[in-house]
Amino acid sequence: MYSDFETISTYYDDLYVKDEEYAPEAAKVKELLSKHGIAPQSDLLILACGTGGHIPYFTDEYRVSGLDLSEDMLAMAENKFPNLPFHCGNLVDFDVKADFDAMICLYGSIGFVKTVANLRASMQRVAAQLRPNGIALITPWSTKEDFQECLVVDAVDEPDLKISRMEQVRLKEPDVVEVTFHHLIGQGTDVTYHQQSVEIGLFSRQDYLSAMTDAGLTVVEEYVGSDVRGGAYMGKRMVG
Numbered sequence: 287m288y289s290d291f292e293t294i295s296t297y298y299d300d301l302y303v304k305d306e307e308y309a310p311e312a313a314k315v316k317e318l319l320s321k322h323g324i325a326p327q328s329d330l331l332i333l334a335c336g337t338g339g340h341i342p343y344f345t346d347e348y349r350v351s352g353l354d355l356s357e358d359m360l361a362m363a364e365n366k367f368p369n370l371p372f373h374c375g376n377l378v379d380f381d382v383k384a385d386f387d388a389m390i391c392l393y394g395s396i397g398f399v400k401t402v403a404n405l406r407a408s409m410q411r412v413a414a415q416l417r418p419n420g421i422a423l424i425t426p427w428s429t430k431e432d433f434q435e436c437l438v439v440d441a442v443d444e445p446d447l448k449i450s451r452m453e454q455v456r457l458k459e460p461d462v463v464e465v466t467f468h469h470l471i472g473q474g475t476d477v478t479y480h481q482q483s484v485e486i487g488l489f490s491r492q493d494y495l496s497a498m499t500d501a502g503l504t505v506v507e508e509y510v511g512s513d514v515r516g517g518a519y520m521g522k523r524m525v526g
């Protein structure tokens with residue numbers, strides 16, 4: 287199936303999954319889920335789970351499943367967590383034939399659905415597969431209100447792997463951001479160059495809120511804090 291992440295998946299963890307970001311983010315998400323009634327041992331689906339970077343921080347408290355569109359990213363996650371259930375599916379139309387107490391979508395991955403129509407379809411799928419009183423927590427990929435073009439620069443310097451990374455983050459259309467990756471990957475004395483552009487939907491705060499409420503979720507919290515990248519919108523499938 288599709289993958290914008292085919293090449294990147296092989297070094298995704300080295301480049302992006304940093305304990306100093308993932309640990310506090312997961313801790314706050316767990317606190318927010320607990321605050322809104324998600325008990326220990328609840329069923330948690332991590333949407334767009336990627337290589338499973340967040341998974342180790344949640345398995346102590348919940349029964350965790352993962353979903354992602356990229357077989358390459360999922361293969362990395364399955365390799366690390368062979369006892370957990372994973373589903374290959376699209377946020378826009380997924381149907382995992384199971385109900386969950388909570389679903390989370392972190393690190394702005396929802397932006398990859400690209401359009402407001404897809405965002406709305408995705409929230410419909412979330413609401414349909416949440417149990418009564420279940421919670422959805424979505425971290426936006428920036429918002430129209432706070433987006434700023436930028437150039438990201440970072441590096442990995444490990445004995446067996448060196449990566450030099452720049453990413454151009456630019457507005458392509460009023461509702462579409464284009465991120466162009468430039469990665470120089472060094473292994474041994476070889477250096478390869480990977481360039482790739484991906485498009486990400488830029489939605490407004492109201493787009494997120496309406497997508498949740500129109501799907502039948504009651505917005506119970508808009509969290510703003512640097513520990514959760516992008517902040518978080520939380521919707522509850524209220525009973526009665």
Ligand SMILES: C[S@@+](CC[C@H](N)C(=O)[O-])C[C@H]1O[C@@H](n2cnc3c(N)ncnc32)[C@H](O)[C@@H]1O
Nearest residue numbers: 334335336339354355356359376377393395398
């Ligand atoms: C930036 S990565 C983040 C992965 C993970 N959430 C993390 O924080 O490490 C974005 C992920 O979204 C997945 N993705 C992109 N479009 C998707 C879609 N329409 N449905 C499901 N997953 C999608 C990609 O395959 C990738 O694994």
